Amino acid sequence: MTGSRSIVFTNVAEGAQRSAAPRPGLTGCPWHDVKAMLRDVGLRPTRQRMALGWILFGKGDRHITAEMLYEEATKAKVPVSLATIYNTLHQFTDVGLLRQVAVDGSKTYFDTNNSQHHHFFVEGENALLDIPDTDVIVGKTPIPPEGYEITRVDVVVRLRRKGR
Numbered sequence: 001m002t003g004s005r006s007i008v009f010t011n012v013a014e015g016a017q018r019s020a021a022p023r024p025g026l027t028g029c030p031w032h033d034v035k036a037m038l039r040d041v042g043l044r045p046t047r048q049r050m051a052l053g054w055i056l057f058g059k060g061d062r063h064i065t066a067e068m069l070y071e072e073a074t075k076a077k078v079p080v081s082l083a084t085i086y087n088t089l090h091q092f093t094d095v096g097l098l099r100q101v102a103v104d105g106s107k108t109y110f111d112t113n114n115s116q117h118h119h120f121f122v123e124g125e126n127a128l129l130d131i132p133d134t135d136v137i138v139g140k141t142p143i144p145p146e147g148y149e150i151t152r153v154d155v156v157v158r159l160r161r162k163g164r
């Protein structure tokens with residue numbers, strides 16, 4: 001696993017393109033899909049959850065903060081408070097629809113791609129990019145303390161532009 005580490009860093013020059021392919025098993029109709037998605041995880045498809053789910057999941061995989069979602073919801077004329085946005089994001093995270101990525105104490109991103117992967121964070125640009133190949137980062141998993149098990153490993157690799 002070690003020795004292939006440089007492969008990761010070639011990706012960022014390409015802009016680390018993320019695929020916008022729809023999730024498998026979805027019909028392609030975002031409204032219908034969001035309803036099915038919420039029902040699958042046992043959340044009642046309320047009007048607000050439907051609207052926010054549609055904004056979140058209707059555009060392929062992406063990383064979004066509560067503030068960004070609030071802005072998009074406001075633009076889409078979805079009447080919703082920032083507190084509701086936070087609640088909904090955490091509910092979606094609790095049931096596994098989203099993954100939370102804490103970049104630092106003040107910045108939390110929610111990832112619509114809930115599969116196991118790590119991230120680049122571009123400092124100064126607040127951009128979060130996927131690192132698709134998990135094995136490249138975590139070569140050796142530490143042994144957890146007695147009585148605990150590892151749920152997952154999140155790695156954020158920080159970047160800055162060269163020559164600035």
Ligand SMILES: [Zn+2]
Nearest residue numbers: 111113129130
């Ligand atoms: Zn991601």
